Amino acid sequence: MAEAVEQYITRLLGNVKGKDPVRILRDTPRLLAELIHAHTADSLRKPPASGKWSVSEILAHLSETELAAAWRYRQMLEHSGTAIIPYDQDLWAQWSDYSTCDPKESLEQFRLIRERNLKLLSRLSPEQWEKYGIHGERGKETVRRLAEMAAGHDINHLQQIEKILSA
Numbered sequence: 001m002a003e004a005v006e007q008y009i010t011r012l013l014g015n016v017k018g019k020d021p022v023r024i025l026r027d028t029p030r031l032l033a034e035l036i037h038a039h040t041a042d043s044l045r046k047p048p049a050s051g052k053w054s055v056s057e058i059l060a061h062l063s064e065t066e067l068a069a070a071w072r073y074r075q076m077l078e079h080s081g082t083a084i085i086p087y088d089q090d091l092w093a094q095w096s097d098y099s100t101c102d103p104k105e106s107l108e109q110f111r112l113i114r115e116r117n118l119k120l121l122s123r124l125s126p127e128q129w130e131k132y133g134i135h136g137e138r139g140k141e142t143v144r145r146l147a148e149m150a151a152g153h154d155i156n157h158l159q160q161i162e163k164i165l166s167a
Helices: 005-016 021-036 055-078 089-095 103-122 143-166
Strands: 082-084 132-135 139-142
Touching: 005 143, 021 055, 021 103, 021 143, 055 082, 055 089, 055 103, 055 132, 055 143, 132 143, 139 143
Parallel strands: 082 132
Antiparallel strands: 132 139
16 A cells, blocks of 8 residues: 555654754765665666665666755745645656666766755755745645655665665
């Protein structure tokens, strides 16, 4: 059964409770690099089970999720109250053919986009952190909440990758 939107929000925000989300966002590219450094591209492309994403696919997903976040942050800052359109991660995976993506290239793309997003976030005023969009599934979402969700998403996938690589 698919996870309900409220369950998803609660799970991701639970991952960052009591933690600094910006620090998590800053640390994730390094932690990912440390996790995969000793593994070959072929081993990272091996799915843990039928119908489950491989580490390589997760890295491609993180890269494209960061791209979406980059756009969302900037749209909320420019047009507070803007509509945030949800996307279908499975379609993105299909269109970008995540299964054939080079894991190190995906990680590098993720790192570069994340670095740019962190630079933006580091310059925001308290008022800018509260600018928002209306997410089609999650409702009102501030820049701050999007950063918290992204950090929770990072932790979720870091744990997933650790589990895959330790199996």
